[in-house]
Amino acid sequence: MAANLCSRPVAPGSYRVTDAFWLREMDLVRREVIPYQWEALNDRIPDAAPSWWMHNMRAAARRNAMKRAGKPWQPAGSGREMRFETLPEKGQAPDPDAFYGFVFQDSDGYKWIEAVSYQLMRGPDAALRATAQEAVDAICAAQEEDGYLDTYYSLGLRERAFTNLRDHHELYCLGHLCEAAVAWHQATGQTDLLNAAMRFADCCAEKLGREPGKKRGYPGHEIAEMALIRLWEETGEQRFLEQAKYFIDERGRRPFYFDEEERERLGEAWGGPTQGSGYHQANAPVREQSEAQGHAVRAMYLYSGMADAARITGDTALRAACKRLWHSAAEEKRYVTGGVGATHVGEAFSRPYDLPSDTAYSETCASIGLAFFARRMLQMDPDSRYADVMEEALYNTVLSGMALDGRSFFYVNPLACDPEACKTDARLGHVKHVRQKWFGCACCPPNIARIVSSLPSYAMTQNEDTLFVHLYVAGETEVTLNGRPLKLKVEAGLPWEGEASVSVLEGSAEGTIAVRIPGWCRDAKASAVTLRNILTPGAEELAGDEKGSREKSGYVYFTGAWEPGDRVELYFDMPVRVTAANPLSPETAGQVCFRRGPVTYCAESVDNEAPLCLWRVDPAALTADPDSIRVEDAEIGGMPMKRLLVPARIAAASREQPLYRDWAPEETEDGTLILIPYFAWDNRGETEMRVWLHAR
Numbered sequence: 195m196a197a198n199l200c201s202r203p204v205a206p207g208s209y210r211v212t213d214a215f216w217l218r219e220m221d222l223v224r225r226e227v228i229p230y231q232w233e234a235l236n237d238r239i240p241d242a243a244p245s246w247w248m249h250n251m252r253a254a255a256r257r258n259a260m261k262r263a264g265k266p267w268q269p270a271g272s273g274r275e276m277r278f279e280t281l282p283e284k285g286q287a288p289d290p291d292a293f294y295g296f297v298f299q300d301s302d303g304y305k306w307i308e309a310v311s312y313q314l315m316r317g318p319d320a321a322l323r324a325t326a327q328e329a330v331d332a333i334c335a336a337q338e339e340d341g342y343l344d345t346y347y348s349l350g351l352r353e354r355a356f357t358n359l360r361d362h363h364e365l366y367c368l369g370h371l372c373e374a375a376v377a378w379h380q381a382t383g384q385t386d387l388l389n390a391a392m393r394f395a396d397c398c399a400e401k402l403g404r405e406p407g408k409k410r411g412y413p414g415h416e417i418a419e420m421a422l423i424r425l426w427e428e429t430g431e432q433r434f435l436e437q438a439k440y441f442i443d444e445r446g447r448r449p450f451y452f453d454e455e456e457r458e459r460l461g462e463a464w465g466g467p468t469q470g471s472g473y474h475q476a477n478a479p480v481r482e483q484s485e486a487q488g489h490a491v492r493a494m495y496l497y498s499g500m501a502d503a504a505r506i507t508g509d510t511a512l513r514a515a516c517k518r519l520w521h522s523a524a525e526e527k528r529y530v531t532g533g534v535g536a537t538h539v540g541e542a543f544s545r546p547y548d549l550p551s552d553t554a555y556s557e558t559c560a561s562i563g564l565a566f567f568a569r570r571m572l573q574m575d576p577d578s579r580y581a582d583v584m585e586e587a588l589y590n591t592v593l594s595g596m597a598l599d600g601r602s603f604f605y606v607n608p609l610a611c612d613p614e615a616c617k618t619d620a621r622l623g624h625v626k627h628v629r630q631k632w633f634g635c636a637c638c639p640p641n642i643a644r645i646v647s648s649l650p651s652y653a654m655t656q657n658e659d660t661l662f663v664h665l666y667v668a669g670e671t672e673v674t675l676n677g678r679p680l681k682l683k684v685e686a687g688l689p690w691e692g693e694a695s696v697s698v699l700e701g702s703a704e705g706t707i708a709v710r711i712p713g714w715c716r717d718a719k720a721s722a723v724t725l726r727n728i729l730t731p732g733a734e735e736l737a738g739d740e741k742g743s744r745e746k747s748g749y750v751y752f753t754g755a756w757e758p759g760d761r762v763e764l765y766f767d768m769p770v771r772v773t774a775a776n777p778l779s780p781e782t783a784g785q786v787c788f789r790r791g792p793v794t795y796c797a798e799s800v801d802n803e804a805p806l807c808l809w810r811v812d813p814a815a816l817t818a819d820p821d822s823i824r825v826e827d828a829e830i831g832g833m834p835m836k837r838l839l840v841p842a843r844i845a846a847a848s849r850e851q852p853l854y855r856d857w858a859p860e861e862t863e864d865g866t867l868i869l870i871p872y873f874a875w876d877n878r879g880e881t882e883m884r885v886w887l888h889a890r
């Protein structure tokens with residue numbers, strides 16, 4: 195077994211996914227989401243909010259051309275004012291030279307290029323590559339002479355660049371640019387976008403840092419931390435790792451930079467020092483932080499960068515902070531759907547165990563961020579508990595963010611939704627009961643596109659001598675163990691069937707293959723896991739310890755010489771699990787939900803009598819007789835899946851009854867409650883939905 199268990203993800207391009215479940219999602223992104231988003235970035239979708247992405251890039255390129263030609267250039271119209279969102283004046287045509295959209299609008303196109311790059315790694319597509327090249331060229335033309343690249347300031351008051359790192363997302367755009375540039379470089383071998391990213395990173399480093407004369411600033415919206423580390427990994431340029439470490443180390447130190455920055459910006463009008471901003475995870479140095487707090491996406495991105503840095507540097511204090519923050523986010527503040535961020539106020543984490551269903555925020559991007567964080571914790575410490583959460587996020591909230599036809603998206607992912615309430619109740623103003631086509635603040639759809647397109651890098655990580663199989667995604671991959679190539683085949687029926695295998699197709703190598711035993715199986719019935727049939731060509735079936743298998747933290751490590759025909763088979767028991775929450779979670783007291791394998795289920799009123807609050811299930815009876823829950827093949831939106839038929843009762847109710855009465859046993863009738871996977875809700879017209887159901 196390897197002494198150092200740290201690992202890196204396999205390249206998405208080295209893993210040919212054939213998985214029935216994930217291939218559909220990846221192809222959906224390629225066929226529907228990516229072309230649609232390109233139209234959106236170019237403002238060619240008639241009834242959707244304009245993105246302004248290409249508009250802004252082109253305008254910035256014209257500005258640069260004028261400056262190069264020595265012609266005078268002035269910011270146009272609304273570009274003179276610094277607003278968080280800038281739109282054309284009412285009744286007026288857009289000014290072709292003005293910036294429009296949110297301050298972070300540039301990042302939408304970067305995320306799109308990143309997703310396209312992963313798709314190009316899967317298979318070439320000359321037309322798609324040419325379209326992406328158009329986007330890359332537009333970005334490169336928008337970059338200023340000094341490397342600065344943020345159209346919001348380029349088209350506005352450039353002299354105010356780096357004066358509002360807290361709110362104005364320049365470093366967030368830098369982060370997404372780096373992510374896109376690395377993926378584009380890996381997909382195409384081209385250095386155009388990589389150079390643009392390096393130049394902008396250097397431009398930022400010239401202004402920000404510990405050295406005298408620089409501002410001690412750091413990102414208001416994190417992501418640059420992990421992105422610069424990727425840029426370092428791709429280019430080998432140490433300065434990008436140093437820049438990432440600086441951003442991590444400086445965050446939350448006193449005096450608080452965001453206070454200093456505001457004082458400089460506001461002068462006399464400054465209100466005085468604050469206690470630091472928990473919303474930005476900037477009220478204490480990161481190594482002293484213990485509770486996941488503030489804006490959930492920002493938090494997840496920061497913690498992901500911290501985990502990367504801790505892995506690379508071996509910084510034990512940073513690693514300990516990552517573990518504490520993981521515990522807080524994943525064990526005290528996580529929805530059963532793998533969502534995080536319970537309150538819409540600040541799109542933020544709430545108190546431990548405060549996990550309301552109907553007012554949930556649970557932004558798709560935060561769940562994506564939770565998967566980022568989990569994968570990075572796994573890279574540092576292969577413990578199946580991280581993979582369990584990563585898998586839960588991917589199969590539930592991340593996919594819920596996208597309609598089964600790939601044409602509309604959720605930003606907010608509630609665990610209970612009544613369409614009538616959403617239409618009339620201001621407290622639910624942030625919850626949409628149907629997915630939206632495109633939003634001006636379009637963070638989630640391109641984020642789904644990039645994580646789904648890069649799924650293999652969540653399925654497997656490896657180091658010199660060990661390959662870790664975290665998710666069972668059918669496909670073929672080529673890896674190198676101790677310098678020798680191995681071609682592997684993964685077969686899997688997840689999330690519906692509990693069978694998986696890893697077999698060697700070609701090559702021979704010595705080393706370790708570590709396979710994960712999912713928590714949903716381990717916790718259910720350990721004896722149901724069978725590791726067997728490690729075969730060598732022409733040999734009889736050999737015992738599992740032929741390759742010296744041993745189990746640690748939910749992974750079984752097989753070490754030895756691997757030859758074609760060697761195979762590890764796994765059989766996971768997949769009972770329907772009746773799940774209760776920690777009693778400290780007030781929202782879910784007296785309720786249960788249903789899960790099977792990595793999939794969390796929900797009830798919809800298109801299948802069941804409404805309102806869904808009338809349904810009662812009997813957890814004691816259901817767990818005593820698990821076979822009373824039927825698992826049935828179903829299809830929604832053309833996707834085959836399993837639905838659950840749960841014996842239940844429905845309470846008699848009418849408006850004739852008084853609001854309050856002396857307690858007496860409820861009058862109920864027998865019924866069968868139909869549950870579908872949470873990710874598939876809202877694909878059959880307007881419907882009420884509930885994950886948690888009342889127990890009786």
Ligand SMILES: [Zn+2]
Nearest residue numbers: 557559637638
């Ligand atoms: Zn989002």
